[in-house]
Amino acid sequence: MQNGNRFTRLVAATAIAVGLGAGTYGIASAASGSSKGEATGAADSAAPVAINSKQPWGPQRPDETALTGDALSRVRQLALAKVPGGTIIRVETDADGNAAYEAHMTKADGTPVTVYVDKSFAVVSVESR
Helix, strand or coil: HHHHHHHHHHHHHHHHHHHHHHHHHHHHHCCCCCCCCCCCHHHHHHCCCCCCCCCCCCCCCCCCCCCCCCHHHHHHHHHHHHCCCCCEEEECCCCCCCEEEEEEEECCCCCEEEEECCCCCCCCEEECC
């Protein structure tokens, strides 16, 4: 009977892992389906972003935190004003020291861009990749 319990536990663990993977994929797919110019929220920042020529910044780093609340709203508004027609991929703190916050975006033509914003909510720079 002990081998039967091991098998049952293995099957249950596998089912849970597959379910979590499918759920994460569904959430990531839904999050990345935002319309042009629509900013994504903090939940989207947990979704993996493929590293490729269109999005060179990769996934969110563990030393950066997704913005929420008023900070998210303000940085999002500033970034969209600096990159008209752009789409926000994620908004987070900046661990590289360029500014307090950064908004990773794509321009209307798909070019990746990062908007850096300081703690007083002034745009520091816009960096195209």
